[in-house]
Amino acid sequence: MTALRVVHYLNQFFAGIGAEDKAETPPGQREGAIGPGRVLQQALGDRAQIVATVYCGDNHVAEKPGAVDAILDLIAEHRPQIVVAGPAFSAGRYGWACGEVALRARERLGVTAVTGMHVDNAAAEIFRTEVYIASTQKTATGMADAVQVMARLALKLASGTPLGPPAEEGYVPTGRRVFETASRPAAERAMDMLLRKIRGEAYTTEWPVPRYYRVAAAPPVRDLARATIALITTGGLVPRGNPDRLESGYATKWLRYSIAGADTLPPERWQSVHGGFNTTRINEDPHRVLPLDVARELEREGVIGRLHPEFFSTTGNTSVIPTMRRFAQEMGRDLKAAGVDGVILTST
Amino acid sequence: MKALGDNMRLEVGSVHVRDVEASDRTELRDHTLAIDAAELRALVLEDSHFTDVRVRVVKPGESVRIIHALDVVEPRWKVAGPGGVFPGFVSPAVTVGEGRTHRLAGVAVVEVGAPVPGESTVFRERIVDMAGPGAELSPFARTLNVVLELTPNMAFFPPGSETIKDFLTGGPESNEYNRAVQAAGLKVAAHLGRTAREAVPDDVEAFELAPCDPALPRVVCLLQEVTLTPYLYGVRVSLPLGTMLHPNEFFDGAVVRWNRGYIGSTYREQNHPMLIELCRRHGRDLNFLGCIVFGGVTVSAADKEASSSSVSKMARLLRAEAAMVIGLNGSNHAVDLMLTIQKCERAGIKTTLVYNDVGEGPDDPGFIFAVPEADAIVNSGSRAQTVTLPKMATLIGGDRLVDPDIDARGELTIPMRYLYGAIDPSGGSRQTVRFE
Numbered sequence: 001m002t003a004l005r006v007v008h009y010l011n012q013f014f015a016g017i018g019a020e021d022k023a024e025t026p027p028g029q030r031e032g033a034i035g036p037g038r039v040l041q042q043a044l045g046d047r048a049q050i051v052a053t054v055y056c057g058d059n060h061v062a063e064k065p066g067a068v069d070a071i072l073d074l075i076a077e078h079r080p081q082i083v084v085a086g087p088a089f090s091a092g093r094y095g096w097a098c099g100e101v102a103l104r105a106r107e108r109l110g111v112t113a114v115t116g117m118h119v120d121n122a123a124a125e126i127f128r129t130e131v132y133i134a135s136t137q138k139t140a141t142g143m144a145d146a147v148q149v150m151a152r153l154a155l156k157l158a159s160g161t162p163l164g165p166p167a168e169e170g171y172v173p174t175g176r177r178v179f180e181t182a183s184r185p186a187a188e189r190a191m192d193m194l195l196r197k198i199r200g201e202a203y204t205t206e207w208p209v210p211r212y213y214r215v216a217a218a219p220p221v222r223d224l225a226r227a228t229i230a231l232i233t234t235g236g237l238v239p240r241g242n243p244d245r246l247e248s249g250y251a252t253k254w255l256r257y258s259i260a261g262a263d264t265l266p267p268e269r270w271q272s273v274h275g276g277f278n279t280t281r282i283n284e285d286p287h288r289v290l291p292l293d294v295a296r297e298l299e300r301e302g303v304i305g306r307l308h309p310e311f312f313s314t315t316g317n318t319s320v321i322p323t324m325r326r327f328a329q330e331m332g333r334d335l336k337a338a339g340v341d342g343v344i345l346t347s348t
Numbered sequence: 349m350k351a352l353g354d355n356m357r358l359e360v361g362s363v364h365v366r367d368v369e370a371s372d373r374t375e376l377r378d379h380t381l382a383i384d385a386a387e388l389r390a391l392v393l394e395d396s397h398f399t400d401v402r403v404r405v406v407k408p409g410e411s412v413r414i415i416h417a418l419d420v421v422e423p424r425w426k427v428a429g430p431g432g433v434f435p436g437f438v439s440p441a442v443t444v445g446e447g448r449t450h451r452l453a454g455v456a457v458v459e460v461g462a463p464v465p466g467e468s469t470v471f472r473e474r475i476v477d478m479a480g481p482g483a484e485l486s487p488f489a490r491t492l493n494v495v496l497e498l499t500p501n502m503a504f505f506p507p508g509s510e511t512i513k514d515f516l517t518g519g520p521e522s523n524e525y526n527r528a529v530q531a532a533g534l535k536v537a538a539h540l541g542r543t544a545r546e547a548v549p550d551d552v553e554a555f556e557l558a559p560c561d562p563a564l565p566r567v568v569c570l571l572q573e574v575t576l577t578p579y580l581y582g583v584r585v586s587l588p589l590g591t592m593l594h595p596n597e598f599f600d601g602a603v604v605r606w607n608r609g610y611i612g613s614t615y616r617e618q619n620h621p622m623l624i625e626l627c628r629r630h631g632r633d634l635n636f637l638g639c640i641v642f643g644g645v646t647v648s649a650a651d652k653e654a655s656s657s658s659v660s661k662m663a664r665l666l667r668a669e670a671a672m673v674i675g676l677n678g679s680n681h682a683v684d685l686m687l688t689i690q691k692c693e694r695a696g697i698k699t700t701l702v703y704n705d706v707g708e709g710p711d712d713p714g715f716i717f718a719v720p721e722a723d724a725i726v727n728s729g730s731r732a733q734t735v736t737l738p739k740m741a742t743l744i745g746g747d748r749l750v751d752p753d754i755d756a757r758g759e760l761t762i763p764m765r766y767l768y769g770a771i772d773p774s775g776g777s778r779q780t781v782r783f784e
Binding site for chain 2: 093174179183191195197198207209249275276318320
């Protein structure tokens with residue numbers, strides 16, 4: 001059996017070039033394994049051979065356009081079947097470089113690519129859905145364990161062996177779903193899990209709960225009397241008859257409607273199509289979900305500068321989080337471009 | 349006189365029905381159920397909400413697609429003991445769950461109908477394919493189905509009733525009509541179940557939460573219902589603070605599902621997989637204390653605090669050491685559920701949750717809300733996973749789905765939540781999602 005050809009990617013520090021003062025180092029290469037690559041080679045055993053090490057300074061790769069392409073050119077020269085990047089532990093720029101190199105090596109060169117970093121590394125959140133990332137400790141004291149996992153993942157993936165669950169294999173969860181039919185119904189599996197938990201025996205959840213993204217609140221509006229304020233609702237408010245067919249749940253779109261010159265939302269013209277609550281009261285008086293009447297009063301009284309001439313609407317019911325995140329980004333861009341300073345967001 | 353603390357004991361006798369055939373008499377002939385369609389029709393038309401009903405028998409493997417299925421009910425009959433089946437609908441609303449009940453195993457009554465004026469179509473659509481890939485996923489493709497295609501009496505829908513005032517539950521006329529639809533299904537199911545009143549069942553299983561080894565762990569089952577409240581003893585009531593039920597009450601049809609929502613059917617309540625499993629383990633692996641059913645409209649954070657506090661407190665009052673939790677994912681009620689789990693765990697009650705995935709895409713964790721204490725979850729399938737169903741030769745219930753509004757006559761690609769009974773957290777499903 002011929003050993004698989006591996007190229008290892010490192011930053012300037014782990015390649016032995018130097019510390020932060022050498023962070024501008026352009027891409028370079030060495031024959032064979034160096035630094036952590038030697039430990040990695042031990043972990044790979046005789047099934048794979050590190051034929052070259054490609055390195056680059058952290059600042060150079062992060063700042064110079066085309067740096068990653070140059071790195072990939074060097075990697076490609078060695079015709080690898082596997083690219084291993086890092087591990088980067090909790091280093092941010094290095095983590096990003098490892099993720100980017102691994103992802104693009106797979107896409108451009110069609111190779112097996114793995115990297116390694118701590119789960120809290122910002123790059124893990126960016127690349128985890130695209131690249132297998134060995135879950136490492138925060139610092140290089142975890143090097144031995146990290147390269148063991150990276151080697152095992154690389155060899156398994158290269159041979160087409162399916163990976164087990166993230167906790168078992170030691171990689172950062174990718175979020176990918178595999179739909180399966182279990183050998184036993186849920187009731188039996190749940191009973192076993194509960195009894196193990198009661199008895200103090202080890203049990204593994206089939207579905208780890210997520211760590212949510214926290215959105216930092218924007219600073220308060222400084223001068224409300226000069227501010228442009230917009231109204232947004234997730235209460236499914238639409239013109240009567242729902243001409244744009246906003247969904248009652250699982251919304252796939254958000255809509256904008258003009259309120260220029262309007263002081264009120266008459267119930268003959270507006271309704272809620274939200275499917276998750278009793279809409280009777282809103283349909284009697286749409287201001288209960290979009291307070292245009294009060295906002296106009298505040299505008300007239302000079303409490304707020306002016307009301308944005310459009311309101312945005314969608315349905316926040318059985319919503320899919322990435323879709324809602326996209327809505328928020330699109331709305332945010334739009335509001336920013338229109339010079340809106342603050343938003344009154346009425347959820348339901 | 350019964351001894352103090354005497355237990356509710358219910359024997360469920362199953363007659364395994366192998367075929368259903370048309371006849372001029374409704375009766376059980378050995379393992380064949382003969383039905384007189386004219387008689388069933390007359391029974392349904394006793395209620396003036398209907399001007400017509402077509403009774404059809406549909407069998408596993410037939411190239412048939414049923415759409416607009418509103419509920420599925422298993423024929424059962426109370427042979428001995430207080431009350432009758434489906435209390436509050438076809439028998440008095442007295443406490444059931446004792447004595448003996450016979451069931452026609454393998455038979456189901458399915459109510460079918462298009463939306464009536466003023467009826468909300470949200471969460472309404474439910475499909476059963478009797479053959480093909482859909483049949484492998486829906487439990488109701490494996491039953492001999494007596495399908496009731498109901499025609500509404502439009503006199504109950506005066507002008508104005510077509511206005512949908514509330515997208516969740518629709519107008520009052522449509523609500524009343526839908527209750528009649530369910531009552532019709534229950535009446536037919538009881539009538540068919542009655543044919544087994546003198547039959548010798550193929551097997552009899554006794555369900556009883558008898559006193560047991562005090563060393564066994566004390567386990568309660570928490571069952572979450574949502575805003576789409578079921579009927580308990582014929583009463584539709586929101587239960588944010590929870591109420592207690594004996595599992596045997598489910599088996600006698602005291603819980604009837606409101607015919608909305610992707611999840612659930614009266615059939616499922618009568619044959620609740622998790623409750624049956626807990627009963628079978630009672631006295632062996634655990635001490636099953638009973639069920640707390642909870643859920644309702646909880647619009648504010650205070651409501652959610654009150655709901656989760658009440659439910660976890662009831663579990664503590666029962667001195668539960670552990671809780672098996674059947675949860676409903678996908679909306680604000682997931683908060684109530686997770687807070688309940690958190691409060692149970694903080695009170696030392698160990699929990700395991702059975703839950704459906706509602707997420708799509710690797711960035712979507714599939715939880716609307718979660719607490720770190722929910723560390724033991726069994727995934728019972730994805731509501732978003734799609735399935736492609738080939739064209740079926742016969743379509744029952746109409747030509748178009750109402751939510752989503754698409755043609756049902758040809759090949760269909762739909763999320764699994766529309767496939768009746770396929771995605772359900774009650775423990776019977778083997779569908780699951782593994783996260784890589």
